[in-house]
Every structure is written in structure tokens, then in C-alpha cells.
Amino acid sequence: MSATITPAPASESLPRTAETPAARARELLPLLSAQASGHDEADSFVGENYDLLKGAGLVEAGVPRGLGGGGAGIRELAEMLRILAHGCSSTALAFSMHTHQVAVPAWRWEHQGAKPVEQLLRRVAAERIILLSSGGADWIAGSGEARRVEGGYRIYGTKTFSSGSPAGDLLMTGAVLREEEGDSVIHFAAPMKAPEVRVLDTWRALGMRGTGSNDVLIDGLFVADAQVSFKRRAGEWHPVFQIIATIAFPLIYAVYLGVAERARDMAIAAAKARRPGEDALLLAGRMENSLRAARLAHDWMLRAAERNAPGEESVNDVMTGRALLAEAAIRTVELAMELAGGAAFQRKAGIERLFRDVQGARFHPLQPLPQARYAGAMALGLPVARIF
Template structure:
């Protein structure tokens, strides 16, 4: 998650937007950034109370990957502006600041090593000067046209790596299998792995070394490939486990843990059915509805 925040600011800096100062600060102090963007998404959560010089924040931010080792929480919260109505404000919060604590509640099916603990924030002060983005609450905003194209290739590369490892273990395990069905299962596995690799490679090409256009068309192309990659990674790992037969189900072979890990690929935005709605709406010449997010 640190990488995609850095990548988004690298894009902004390249295109003449604020971002260079953060990159320099991260490099100089070796800061670890933690994002709550996927959990907050368009509506965000928590509460902000306006006080002199800034806001008082109360919230619990879930799926804050890397939070046990993080330095800065890059987060957001909703606020009802007296004039503009409901907005979402984006800002950093020190993970070592007063009123900020990392909860010991990351007990998932897979990806147990990601440290995606929730972060509890109680009466933390957010200076007005720390607000970096203000956007309408619940609406798709330009910020996601930068974040999704740089984040999803990084994220899906992890799951592609998981699928590759599962396939490698299955090949080794099944090398001397006498079962006549095994080659069919391995063939399915190899096809799925190739689809995953092609989708991820294509996502990386779309970013074009941060030269991509930050718009809905780019987001659409990236999220289509995200769905294809996620499904292919899951199928690869499932076929790897199946090809190994009963022993593949046992913990000692390691494939079962990879199978659990790769299931998390679905939950990163935009999830499959929402992506179908998003892409299908654009195909009809319509703006994607709020349900697509």
C-alpha cells in the first residue's frame, strides 16, 4: 500500500501537480505510508468536528495494510460543509500521534502477513493546512483516475506472484503423477496462469511509465484487466491444488495457504460485479452509476 501512495504522488509530480514535496519527505525520513483508501472509498467514514485551526477526527479505519509498522496514515473523513454540503477531506495522520492506536484485529482467511489491522483514531487534531483534497462525498473523483491505474498493477502483481508459486509447487509435486487426469488439470492451470500474467503485464503497459491519461477510459481499461487477472489467479491456484489431489489440501505442501491468500484479490476495488456495471455503463455511453463503486 505504501508503494501505490508513492506511485500516485510520482504521477502527480510528473504532471505538474503537488506530490514532489511528499516524495522528498518520504525519501529523507524513510517513512512508511499506510493507506485507508480502499476501505474509505467514495463515502469515507468517521467524523470531523470543526475547531479553531482545523478539525477533530474520530474514526476506525479498517484494512490499513502495514499499519503495525507504518509511520503515516494517509486517510480521509466526511464533513458536512455549511455551504458546499457533504464533502470528503483527505489528509495525513501520524500513526504515532496522540489518540491514534493500531488494533490487534487482523485475523483473516488469507494474506495474514499483510498487517491490515484497523486503526482507531480518538479526538486527533487535523490541522487545516494538512487537508490536501476536498471532494463531494459519494461521487467518483479525479483522484481515483490517478490512484487506480497506478495501484492496481502493483496490487495484482502480488497475486500473480502467488499464482506463479502455486503453479511451481504443483508442477514439482505432480511431475511423477500416474493419474491420467493430471495433465489436463495442469494444462488448465497453465492457461489460467498465462491469462493472469498477460492481464497484469497489460496493466503495467497501460500506465506507460506514468504517462497515462488520468480519465475514465484509462480506469475502465485497468479495472477490466484487474477482474481478468483476479479470476485467473484464483483459477490458477485452485487448479494447482486440485492437480495435487488430497495432498494439495494439506498444509505441509503450502498450496492451501496460497489458495487462501489469492482469494483476497477479489476485494480490491473495483470488485467484479461492480466492474461489470462500470464497464457496461461506459459501453452504453452512460456515466457509471454510484452502485458501480
């Protein structure tokens, strides 16, 4: 199906009147909203919205001030993403992947004095480069293959769910190195403009259709020894991944909270346009309860991250919040569909798109079964290093 996408204004033409990332995100909502349904209809990437994000100074919002960025903390960044989701779910989710790839090294620089990440963060601030995540399919087990060659490695593999891929500059990823003593994973940044790196046009999905979460093919990319950021054992939690899990998921799931809030607002407006009966009161009340549960779960995730103590406990708290938020957000949008009535079943109403978009909350790590096993092992005092 085709749709006409009206180009957004150039980023340099947008005023920078708001001070906080959340306030600047709110200024973008009319522009994001105007494009959202067209991208959904056309299965097209929200590329022009990245110009808006850059123009609003949101790309570098999470870089520490000392490195040239906005210095926003995790709660501020989560609020920014939640608000962006009110305008366009796909833009918010794709941008959450860049945002957390900035927030994690920023946390390491500020709390661990990790000097190797400084150059990357300075580039984000100065050049507004876009960082990509290779997604949940490239999780603790790792994916792809690293072959040892003189001076480094040759990398082969396909990275799935690479949200924002058409706009990306660097793919933060890894590859599995087969060794006699056991498999390891090396981590590195793959330049998206390298001839050995190619975005495949594969993203055709139920929801979040504008995220550009295509497969990325890496075919023989050379990664020098000095370009490897760290090496870990495959299939086992590493301290860096505990940091990633603690920092990234409160940001990613801020998007799904925003989707649920937007669906709630639309359903309330639809119900008010009619004369609400007793059934509408019950549906509205249940919807409000579910949304409140999602907000409480998200605050729990943020509080776990704000302890600044990544580890097994913080991962357990964040992933418990992730499970509760996903369930409550999905239920909120389901109830919004019912409250809005039969009109919500039609695409033009907009709630149907949000119903599809919120389903993505099911699929990020830790998915329900491993999350429950992780929480159960923590409760029983059993090892969790290989539960993912």
C-alpha cells in the same frame, strides 16, 4: 496457534549487489520464504521483513531520482511486488500499499508538477518512512467524520483493512465533512505515532494473515487547514481517485499474480515427483491457461497505466483487467491444488496457504458487481461518476 518466528538479519547487514528493484527483491526470497508459514500460523505481522525491504532500498524505489529515490516506474514496481509474492504473500501485499502510496504522488510530481507532494516523497527517500493506505473500505464514499474547529478539523473514525499498520509512519486517509451543500471528504496524512491514533489488534483473516491489516482508530486527531491535501465531494469519482485507481491496482494485483505463479510452480514440482497420467496433463494444461490469462490481464492493466492519461477510460481498463486477473489467479491456484493432489490439502505443503491468500483478490475495489456496472455504463455511454 503459536509458532516460532526466527528474527531476520538486520537490514544494514544485507548486501546491496543487485541493481533493479526486481533483482533486489529476488535476493530476499529465501529470507521471506523462511518466515512466511510461521507468520501465517501465528497470525503475526511480518514486521521483520520491513527491515529487509528497507535494507534492500525498496521502500524508496518508486520515488523519482530527482527527489532522492530509485526512480522506478510502475512496471518495475509491479515486477518487484510480483517477485516478493513468491517469497511471502503477506509481505508483498502489505508492501504494495506503501508502494502505491509512493507511486501515486510520484506520478503527480512527474506528470502534473504537483509541488505539494515533493516534501512527502523526499521524506520517503531520506527517512524511509512507511506510508499506509486506509484500504478499500475508505473508498469513494469516504469514512469517518471531520468536525470543523478553529484552524482545521478534528477527525474521528475507524479505518479498516489498514495493511502494514504496525510498521506505518503515516496513514494516507480522509474523513467525511458534513456540510449544508452536501457531504465532502477531506484528505490528509495521519501520523501513526500521534496519541489520537491507535492500531487495534483486529486482523484475524482467512488468508494474508501476516499483513497486519488491522483497524486503525482515530479519536480526535487535529488536522490543520494547511495539512489537508485536497477536498472532494463524497460518493463521486474525483480526478485524484482516477489517478489512484489507474496507478495503484496494477501494483496491488501484481501480488496476486505472484501468488498464482508460486502455486503453479509448487504444483508442477509435485506432479513431476510422481508419474503424471492423462488427468495430470489436463490439469496442468488448464492451470497454464489460467495463469497465462492472469498474466495477459495484468499486462493490460500496466499498459493502461502507462498511457499516463488517468480518467474514466483508464479506470475502466484497469478495473476490467483487475476482474479478469482475480478470476484467473484464483482459478490457477484451485487447479494447482488439484494437480498437487491430496498432499496440497495439508498445511506443510504450502499450497493450501497460497489458496487462502489468493482469495484476497476478490475484495479490493472495484469488486465484481460494481466493476461490471461501471464497464456496462461505459459501453452504453452512461455516467459512471457514482459507480464505485
